[in-house]
Amino acid sequence: MDAALLHTVADGVATVVISHPAKRNAMTAAMWRALPELLPGLAADPAVRVLVLTGAGPTFCAGADISSLAGDEDPQALAVAAEEALAAFPKPTIAAIRGFCVGGGSQLAAACDLRFAEEGASFGVTPARLGIVYPASSTRRLAGLVGPAMAKYLLFSAELIDAEHALRAGFLNELLPAGQLVKRVADFSRVLAGRSQLTQAAAKEFADGRTDRDAYWTAQAAGSGDTAEGVAAFLERRTPSFTWTAAGSAAGTTAG
Template sequence: MADGVATVVISHPAKRNAMTAGMWRALPGLLSALAQDSSVRVVVLTGAGPTFCAGADITSLRGDDDPQALSVAAEEALAAFPKPTIAAIRGFCVGGGSQLAAACDLRFAEAGAQFGVTPAKLGIVYPASSTRRLSALVGPSTAKYLLYSAELIEAEHALRAGFLNELLPAGELDKRVAEFARTLTARSQLTQAAAKEFADGRTDRDAHWAAQAAGSDDTAEGVAAFLERRAPAFTWTPPAD
């Protein structure tokens, strides 16, 4: 971790970073530890080497493993992470890789990346929660295009569809993600935490966030910093569970 930014690396180079059963199981616990660490302000999810994640490593499953349950648990843990998350994508982002990327708040990719949601190649019913998340991100028509065909799309297509927030030239992904993550660490955690829940569809937390805002000095600090032409020093932090 550096300067409030924790980087989680998907690393299984022999299989283009395909997620093993053990990797799926480890992710929720890792994210829980990062969520409890007050020094962590942003999490970046990326892949080792030239590939983000090529899906699930089916060969790693045992007879008692439920691959869909494992992937959904990891996906939901990532989606529920209370601080900003960024997927930094290069190379293949396919199957379980797209599932994890879609669960992040933001997705930045390098030119040449390829994306696909491939259960139709295996006769698998894509999880309901994953389908709804994908549809909310790119719209029902594009979600159906991806799910029906299982074809890969280029990064430019993913950007137009709304799957990506930014598409960077080759060699510039890491620099841009680091720069943007630093920007996020300088902003109000109160604003970010409330915005994440509202944007993700929570409808039962209006009073909670109104109370948090009323008890915080972030607004006064933000206005004062603006008038004094200085960087704000926001102080709100997530309340302990």
Template sequence: MELSEPQLLHTVADSVATVVVHHPAKRNAMTAAMWRALPPLLDTLAADPDVRVLVLTGQGGTFCAGADISTLRRSPEEAQGLAVRAEEALAAFPKPTLAAVRGHCVGGGSQLAAACDLRFAEEGALFGVTPAKLGIVYPASSTRRLVSLVGPATAKYLLFSGELIDAERALRTGLVDEVLPEGELAKRVGEFTRILASRSQLTQAAAKEFANGRTDRDAHWSAQMRESGDTAEGVAAFLERRQPRFTWSVPGRG
């Protein structure tokens, strides 16, 4: 397969999986095949014990310009269903996820970024949720996720108008967590993912469930904490002034 073809590329290095949306001919727009490919790829990476963090980004200077419009012309309902399944699979990824955004992050690109736990953007990035430009009903699950990030007023602004906002406004509204100067995004993402990879997966997995609304599993996570040994290791490392060596890992998906 030639690299000019639309596809999802991925690498794993230093406990970080990097998934790259690669469709340079259409500003990294997601084709139907790419939407379909994302959930099984995420399953594979979730089951990999060497992966502790996942970064989603786009090839070159664009994150993702949305869905390939040609797929919408053939069957908008099917295309939207594929996008929602991919978005939900990303949101359910059991380890920390971070979207590294350059350039346009629009439509389906915003869906993917919002489904990540964190979003870092380079100055000059532009964000938009554009179904109103196409007469599409934005999915309820995607709308709720957007509202949880930016609040009802900003979500309505984005959905009603389809207008793009810059990285600084995205930062103010909570759509983005950090904005980096041009040329500094990769360095900061590398630094931060190293921090995430060094922390307790037990803490991260429980916090992700709770933050995502799963609040009925206190007993489960308390048992995991007692059995894991991570707490004893963390306390010992703190007292001994060394880096902890946490051993609990997210169970593989059977």
């Protein structure tokens, strides 16, 4: 099968699959370029409320396929552009991880909001094996997840850690027994798809360090009707029907 990013949309969830089985889903230059091109359309689609990033078969992503690069291409620039596009996606994102999540794979997983993995997964940040300076933005994102000491451990050593270690370090949100990852991610995605996109979009910006959007989100909340609907649904013991969408707001283009 050719190397590609595949995607489907069903029941409010966009699933993006890293597919390059011949090289453990290593990202080619074309795949790095394709991700920032794919995401804006999914962000603007009102049918999409959650995005799941996963790998084809038993591996998430084993890094970058260096052999696919043209002589004048900068693999780090391609990876950072894809990572930043994923981090800026205005709706909740989940990395669903099996097998190897190494190098550029860990970079992509860290750019997602949440990371769920299956037992047996392995994680590593490996530029020290190649004498590469890991990007500043990627280093800060990693340190924000696992703390400076653990980020240094991973970057200094380039050693792989198992899923249990990644969970203890704070890289993973949940670790699932073998065979349960797909169901758990699907179930949790449905939970997220039923919650207020207004709450999620504001929380994503604030948690990611935006400090200039308080007035914007106050205005969005005042005009959305979501709060009134949420309270009414709670009192009436029914499922709320929230109407604010990230696709229809400025958050879809300015979040970061």
